[in-house]
Amino acid sequence: MKEKRKIILAGVVIGVIAAALVWFGNPKNMGFCIACFIRDTAGAVGMHQAAVVQYIRPEIIGLVLGALIVSAVKKEFLPRGGSSPMTRFVLGAFVMITALVFLGCPLRMVLRIAGGDLNAIVGLVGFAIGILCGVQFLKRGYSLKRTYTLPAVDGVWLSVVQVALFGLLCAAPAFILFSEKGPGSMHAPIWISLIAGLVVGALAQRIRLCMVGGIRDVLLFQDWTLLSGFVAILVAALAGNLVLNAVFGGYFSLGFMGQPVAHIDGVWNFLSMAAVGLGSVMLGGCPLRQLILAGEGNSDSAVTVAGYFVGAAFAHNFGLASAATAVAEDGAITGGPTAAGKLFTVIALIVLFVVAFLNTKATAAAGVKEPQRA
């Protein structure tokens, strides 16, 4: 199938770019991480004060603008919105916080697996089960209701913000915070990150890449098309990591312990990614897909991204984000999810189920859009 070939090819390019970004300076297994990078950008503009994760990530800027440019060229820029925006904002915040309990968005989960991080496999199982739960609601009519066409100006706000952020990154005024150590201090050169973001944003727009949609479509329709992109990224990033590892060392290590920016608490890796999976199905796409849709002019996705930013700030201001597992010289193991993060994950799962239930029941009760008969 031609479409599937296109998706696999684009997935391979994205996987290779992700591996290359690490070689250029990004943290390990973090060529791309929408959750981590939005968190870093939120930190850079002072929304949180975690000194080790503050940097305006050009990849995010590139993803949004790449989608904007290619959608404009292909006449697919569609300013739309009005589908339960505040619910989307809250769901966005919940997805972000639980992603930071896991330490990565679904895309980074795949890249972590490609780096040999077995904790991410535990996350993947939770993620798939979360999606399976979401699919049950979809089958029963879950919907955040329809969107409406909006003025073009409403569809470009997130892109305008990205341009402003890029200006701030280049000008680097004193009020923008940049990490001097930790993951926030590790990054590829600005222009390489930006171009990588633009290319991946454009490709992801063309093939409608979505880490959640792939598994969802298999469970819902037995349709493997979207998932082939997910698998292609995994295989290409794995190959890229193995090549880099053979040449330079340090790009691949199979196991649970000693994984970069990861923790080993299986229960919470599982539960947090279940929340990310369920929340993302309810939003209609993973964090990467939301960035792309926002670039295409979708205001609901832009509101979701705003929710991601606020969630990222809260995750660090309130100690909800996990710390990476580290082994001290005396052998003591530190890091992992915090008590607050665990509590929040449980609350998030409960709230997500309630919101899913309410938006499924409401649809049935109001008799909304029984397919019209002509």
Add this chain to the structure above:
Amino acid sequence: MAQTIDARGLSCPQPVVLTKNALDKAPSSCEVLVDNPTARENVTRYAERAGYRVSVSADGEDYRLTLVK
């Protein structure tokens, strides 16, 4: 008359879910209205796999998909 499914404004996968629900009753034909290219592609892909021929026509800002067994 063939059934018309109005999936305009809905984000994926809802247009495909509505289409699936309609096609599960095995009609000889059916029309689906969508308003974005992703939904057009996804509904087309699903319908073709379910054994329908799909023709697409532009209807203002929307797409009208005609599914025929």
